[in-house]
Amino acid sequence: MRISPVFLNLYKNQNLVQSGTAVQSTPPPNAAKINSADSVNFSARIHEYFPKKFLKEILMCGLPCPVCGKKLIPLELLNEPAVDALRLFDKNIHNMTEINKLIFFKMAELAPAHPTMNMQAILKMLHAKAEKNLIREQFLILDELNFLCGEIPKSKVPELHSLLSETKGILYQRGKQENKKFKRKSAISRFDDFALSLSDDKVRLKIMNAIRQLPTSDNNTNAFIVKYSSRSPEEIGMKLYNKDFGTMEHIIPESSGGRIVIWECSEDNGARGNKPLNMQLSQKPEMFGYLQKHFDRLIQIYYEDAPTPYLATQKNLLKEYIFTAKNEFAIASRQVLNIDISALGDIPAFMIIREIKRIRDMGCTQYLRNLYKLLQEK
Ligand SMILES: [Zn+2]
Incomplete structure (x- = not known):
C-alpha cells in the first residue's frame, strides 16, 4: 500500500x-x-x-x-527531610563507596535531631569544619611541592614559588569571592604546564603526581562536604548512590x-x-x-x-x-x-x-x- x-x-x-x-x-x-x-x-x-x-x-x-x-x-523523594530521604538508601548502603558510606552515616547520625532538614541542610551544618580541615590537607600537598624546589633549576624556583603562593591565596579566599573560587582541575593544569616546561623527566613526574594528591569528593569526606553542601538534595543523593x-x-x-x-x-x-x-x-x-x-x-x-x-x-x-x-x-x-x-x-x-x-x-x-x-x- x-x-x-x-x-x-x-x-x-x-x-x-x-x-x-x-x-x-x-x-x-x-x-x-x-x-x-x-x-x-x-x-x-x-x-x-x-x-x-x-x-x-x-x-x-x-x-x-x-x-x-x-x-x-x-x-524528588530526595528533597524530603534527610530522616526520610536517607531511608531510600537502606538496601544500597553495602554498594556505596567507602567515602559515600562515611557521608551517609554522618548524615544519618545528625538527621533525627533535625527532623525538618533535608540532606543539603545537614551537609551545610558540617561545612565550616570540613572546609577548615580540607584547607589544611590541601596545604600539606602544596608544602610537599615546595620541597621539590631543591630539585628544579634555580632559574625556575621563583616561578614555582609564585604558583604555590597564588594557589594558597585562592585556597584562603575560598567562598569569599565567587570569581576566585578554587578549582582542583585548573590547579592541576597550571602545575602541569609548569612541569612540562622542565627538562628533567623525573622531577616533572613528581610535580604532576604531587598536585594530583589534592583531595576530591570521591576520595575525601571533607572535599565531599565542601562541594556538595551547595548542591541540591537530588544531586547529593545521586552522588551517594545512583x-x-x-x-x-x-x-x-x-x-x-x-x-x-x-x-x-x-x-x-x-x-x-x-x-x-x-x-x-x-x-x-x-x-x-x-x-x-x-x-x-x-x-x-x-x-x-x-x-x-x-x-x-x-x-x-x-x-x-x-x-x-x-x-x-x-x-x-x-x-x-x-x-x-x-x-x-x-x-x-x-x-x-x-x-x-x-x-x-x-x-x-x-x-x-x-x-x-x-x-x-x-
Ligand atoms: Zn534498570
Whole structure:
C-alpha cells in the first residue's frame, strides 16, 4: 500500500493539532538535525512533547525499569527531610563507596535531631569544619611541592614559588569571592604546564603526581562536604548512590528525530554510555518482558481513579504518552517489539492523526503505513 501524496500534503499544510490538547508544539521537520543548540537546550527540549510535570508524576506512581525490571526511585523523594530521604538508601548502603558510606552515616547520625532538614541542610551544618580541615590537607600537598624546589633549576624556583603562593591565596579566599573560587582541575593544569616546561623527566613526574594528591569528593569526606553542601538534595543523593533512580532517556535519539522519553534506572542509563536505547533492544532480548511490565504499569495508572490529583485530570495525555511511546519502540526495533497496549482501549482518531504527523516528520514510512491503516479502521 502506498500513501497518497495528497494525504501527506493534507497533514503537511493544515494544522490538525487540536488546540488545548496534550501536544504543545510540533517541531519543524529539520529539528531532528544535530546542532550545537541541541546540547545547550537539551533538558528543555526533552519535555517538548510531554510536560515535565506529567513525566515526573508518572514516575511518582511507581514504575519498573524497562531494561532491568527493578523499581525506580523518584529523585524528588530526595528533597524530603534527610530522616526520610536517607531511608531510600537502606538496601544500597553495602554498594556505596567507602567515602559515600562515611557521608551517609554522618548524615544519618545528625538527621533525627533535625527532623525538618533535608540532606543539603545537614551537609551545610558540617561545612565550616570540613572546609577548615580540607584547607589544611590541601596545604600539606602544596608544602610537599615546595620541597621539590631543591630539585628544579634555580632559574625556575621563583616561578614555582609564585604558583604555590597564588594557589594558597585562592585556597584562603575560598567562598569569599565567587570569581576566585578554587578549582582542583585548573590547579592541576597550571602545575602541569609548569612541569612540562622542565627538562628533567623525573622531577616533572613528581610535580604532576604531587598536585594530583589534592583531595576530591570521591576520595575525601571533607572535599565531599565542601562541594556538595551547595548542591541540591537530588544531586547529593545521586552522588551517594545512583543506581535505582529514575532517569529520562530518549527511546530514539533526539538526533534521529526521537521525541519521546521513558524512565529507566540510572544504572542502565549510565552503563549504556553514548549508545542509544534502541540499539540495546537487539542485544538484550529479555528486555521485552520488562518493557511490557513497564507499559502494563502505565496502563494500570491510566485506570486508577486518581493516581495523583494532577494525573487524574490528564487521562488523555497519559493515553497519548503510552500510544506514542509504544510507536517509538516499534520504530526503534523495526517492529520486533510489539508492545501490547490493547488493555488501554480505543485510541481516538485525533491522537492517531497527530502521530502520523509526528512520524512523517521522522521519515518512518514503514510505520506510517500501519498508523494510516489504524486510522482507516475508524
Ligand atoms: Zn534498570
